Amino acid sequence: MKKLLLLIIAAAMILVGCSTEAQLEKNDGEKTAQEQKSGFPxxxxxxxxxxxxxxxxxxxxxxxxxxxxxxxxxxxxxxxxxxxxxxxxxxxxxxxxxxxxxxxxxxxxxxxxxxxxxxxxxxxxxxxxxxxxxxxxxxxxxxxxxxxxxxxxxxxxxxxxxxxxxxxxxxxxxxKNMKNSFAELKKQAEAIKPEEQKTVFVEVSPAPEIYTAGKNTFINEMLELIGAKNAAGDMDGWAKVDPEAIVERNPDVVVTTYGYYTEKPIEQVLARQGWNNVKAVKDQQVYDVHSDLVTRSGPRLAEGAEELAKTIYPDVFK
CATH class of the missing domain: 3.40.50.1980 (Nitrogenase molybdenum iron protein domain)
Structure with missing residues (x-):
């Protein structure tokens, strides 16, 4: 009888072990399936x-x-x-x-x-x-x-x-959506003839320390995309510029990008000493665009490029 009891206990332990192992395998399987579904780790x-x-x-x-x-x-x-x-x-x-x-x-x-x-x-x-x-x-x-x-x-x-x-x-x-937006702007820019391309100076910080966007910046990339010439295209990165150097470059358009954070940016440029003969100032072609849209490396860059395009070429980009 004692021997039979031991056999029954042993069998029960085996069943419990099998059940536990099966449950663990099930849990592991569910965890793996969940990981595959969520993409983690x-x-x-x-x-x-x-x-x-x-x-x-x-x-x-x-x-x-x-x-x-x-x-x-x-x-x-x-x-x-x-x-x-x-x-x-x-x-x-x-x-x-x-x-x-x-x-x-x-x-x-x-x-x-x-x-x-x-x-x-x-x-x-x-x-x-x-x-x-x-x-x-x-x-x-x-x-x-x-x-x-x-x-x-x-x-x-x-x-x-x-x-x-x-x-x-x-x-x-x-x-994909950003690429499509840029592609649409590029397509619209095809209407701009080479002789109609405007030279643009983009001012990302005001006087006394004026900074601009040269090559290897997405602002330069935006200007190229919409058929404009960067007045600072020979400079590299975010470059500090002497005001007299900008006068010599004589841009058709000046675009500031700090109006969201600084009062009256357009008035500052128009009143700048020694700039009265700059074409953009003489022709009142000084504008401000939303800083975050054109200087922040995020998903709204496509909106920034569109705002820049409509600012520089209002007759082309509507």
Missing amino acids: VTVKDALDEEVVIEEKPEKIISLIPSNTEIVYALENGEAIVGVTDFDNYPEEAMSKEKIGGMEFNIEKMISLNPDLVLAHESTADTAKAGLQQLKDAGINVVVVNDAQSFEKVYESIEMIGQAIGEPEKAAELV
Whole structure:
């Protein structure tokens, strides 16, 4: 009888073991299927060539630059953002998020927000290196997004963020829409004859330290796209310019990009000493466009290019 009892107990233990093993296999199977469906885990290679493994779709995101924030919202994941910089102003909902600093970031506050993902930026990665390492040491995923200075690089930023937050398809669709918008503008620009092309000086910061957009910037790319000549096309990047040099270049049009942040930019240019003989000033061809649309490397660049086109060639782009 004792022997029979032992056999019964052993059989029961085997059944329990088999049942447990089957349940574990089922759970593993369900987990694998869920991972395949969500696309996670993913490995993102960021702007610093670091591979960041993100196990699950981030539910709490902190963005360290406005362009990253705009991209996340454009990918319909704005509700996941829990922290932004003092400079974030679009969309309107972003302004109500927790602020984590401006030129310097409050790392302690960022950690207290318990984010799954921090979207940093290549332009500040070096100065914020110690702080970003602190976040990593706290077990937070940090992806450094590239400092985009061309349309193609902006597409890369969108795709990188799309991969990191589990929205690669939406990122691909957003890039496609931007490309279509640029293509439409380029097609319209074909109506501009070479002799009708205007020389444009784009002023991205006012006197006394005037900066412009030279080659290797997306503003230069926009001007080329819409059939305009960049008066600073021989300069590289975001370049400081002497006011007298602009007078010598004698642009047909002057476009400022800081009216959103500075009062009366057009009046400043028209009243600038020594500029009364500049063609753009004489002909009253001085305009201001929305800074964020043309200088922020995000999804609204296509809108910026359209605004620039309508400003310079109102008869062509309607």
